[in-house]
Amino acid sequence: MVNDLKAFNSLSKEEIMQMTGQDDGSIISSGTLARLIINRAAEDDDGNQLSTGVYTVYDASIEDRVYSIKDKPIQFRPFINSYQYMEYDPDNNSYPCSSVIFKSWKEEAIDSNGGVNCGRIRGKDKENLTQAEIDAQRNIKCYRLVYGLVSFDGTTSKGEPATIDAMPVLFRVAGSNFSPIGEALKSLKGRDSLMQNHLLNLTTIRKKAGSNVYYVSKISVDSKEIDFTQKDLEYMDMFRALIEEENARVSEKYQNAVKNKESDAASAKVINEMEDDPEMVLAS
DSSP: OOOOHHHHHHSOHHHHHHHHTSSOSOOOOOTTOEEOEEOOOSBOTTOOBOOTTOEEEEETTTTEEEEEOTTOOEEEEEEEEEEEEEEEETTTTEEEEEBOOBSOTTSOOBBTTSSBGGGOOOGGGGGGOOHHHHHHHTTEEEEEEEEEEEEEEEEETTSOEEEEEEEEEEEEEOGGGHHHHHHHHHHHHHTTOOGGGOOEEEEEEEEEETTEEEEEEEEEEOOSOOOOOHHHHHHHHHHHHHHHHHHHHHHHHHHHHHHHHHHHHHHHHHHHHHHHOHHHHHHO
16 A cells, blocks of 8 residues: 555556446446445434435434434545445345455456356346346446545434435445436546545536436536645555455455355266266266
8 A cells, every 4th residue: 555645646647547446447438334325215213204306324422323414415525446346235235245356447357256246147148148147137236436525514314414424435336226327427537636625516416317216416517636645645645455355355255156166066066976877876
């Protein structure tokens, strides 16, 4: 890790962009970290009425969620942009497969089941899938993981005023929310500006597809540059450490899954050979 501010500042903008995932290798044309999410629930488990389409984060210091004010932008300062494939099991409300977290599309995303991309198939290969396989693919998504600091004035679930000030969070998005923040980061790259030096102003837009109501992030970039401090570097190192920890966990599961597959394949080969050779069967 680069844990010296002078060393960090000596890096070129291109090197910092690649290190933090602002440059994903394309050409321009989890842990204990709190998650920043868009609230879709009209009330919580205690029956408290909530605003939908606002941003919310759990504040451990007050042991309660804090919700942003309707139609008032929150400020999000991105530090690292990354990606992760995950498979969702709706029956058990769990994620049986997750890939390593990666920053460039050139990287191979090995996963906890011993494969890559949690089995997600892209492009023309989808044309050969059965309907059952197509249905299964809907539960496998590529998430954008943006680590950063969030700030906003809001209220708790009970309506009490609360302030979130530069809280380290993970903003994990997919589907219709995958592109908005990606476009904002791409615009900064196009200006040769580092994302860590800018605030993003986030609101939401209400959308409806049939009876399904959902909210999409609306993002604008604050052109004013922010100085990168020693404290910011500590946040950067913390985010990178969390990513490395998750990747070590997934890599270990990947290795174990590969070994199990090899063992199963070897056992199957022995069984086939025994079935093909009556003398071996009788000898056993």
